[in-house]
Amino acid sequence: MKRRTNSKSGQTMVEYIIIVLIIAVAALAIVGVFSDRVRELFGFATEELGGSGSAVSEALSERSVDWVREAESQNSQLGN
Secondary structure (H helix, E strand, O other): OOOOOOOOHHHHHHHHHHHHHHHHHHHHHHHHHHHHHHHHHHHHHHHHOOOOHHHHHHHHOOOHHHHHHHHHHHHHHHHO
């Protein structure tokens, strides 16, 4: 009679999925926290490379959260 070996491949896959989800949530949280600062840094770099100062000022005048909310409302209006 053959003994059935205990396969742990399903358990391992679930553990990897949980790890990936934790990393994804952490990445989203970090991007959410630092998005305004990153946009500011890119704006300064654009200005230093000869970009339009008014475009940089316009981009930096609005917080990322507000911009996302506005984009979502415009998207929902297009869907209706």
